Amino acid sequence: MNKHDIRQLKDIFIAFFTIGLFTFGGGYAMIPLIEREIVEKKKWIERKEITDIFAVSQSIPGAIAINSATFIGFKIYGRKGALAATLGVILPSFFIISVIASYFNKFGNNLIIKSIFSGIRPAVVSLIFFAVYKVGKTSISDKTGFLISIIGMLLVVVFNVHAIFVIIGGAVFGLAVYKLWPNKADEILRKEVKNDDIP
Known part of the structure; x- marks a missing residue:
């Protein structure tokens, strides 16, 4: 594997790791972030293609975010790209959930934690509506x-x-x-x- 391959796979991994790290609300809330990062910023995928990828990812078993990441990674750089994108989008959730699960029983009923989540939920809804708007505008x-x-x-x-x-x-x-x-x-x-x- 040459330096160009490593750099490309690193870019794919970091892009999806960042998306996974800063997305709350699951796969649908992740759609606008994927589109902004992959279509608008990186220009790895065309706007029409990303809509088709989301449609296929929703149609097959599994979470839409992971399916989309795998599909996009494969389209960019084959199987290695698919692996890099999938690991990138999964690892943040894995690490964060592992930490939360360790302390949730202790802090789950804490008023501060409840207040934080009561603010996160409406924000997630707005992200999902934005995803609907962006995909609908293209489709x-x-x-x-x-x-x-x-x-x-x-x-x-x-x-x-x-x-x-x-x-x-x-x-x-x-x-x-x-x-x-x-x-x-x-x-x-x-x-x-x-x-x-x-x-």
């Missing part, structure tokens, strides 16, 4: 996409349909549009390409 390019997102949300929230079936349904609908109305599919794809060019 929804016309009225059809907006309608699909509303129907998907209703199916999950109101009718308690499992998310995987909603994702499969969206994929089937997209394939049907491509096969039955190729002109409409071409129009949607052109809009997506145009949106990708907008920072």
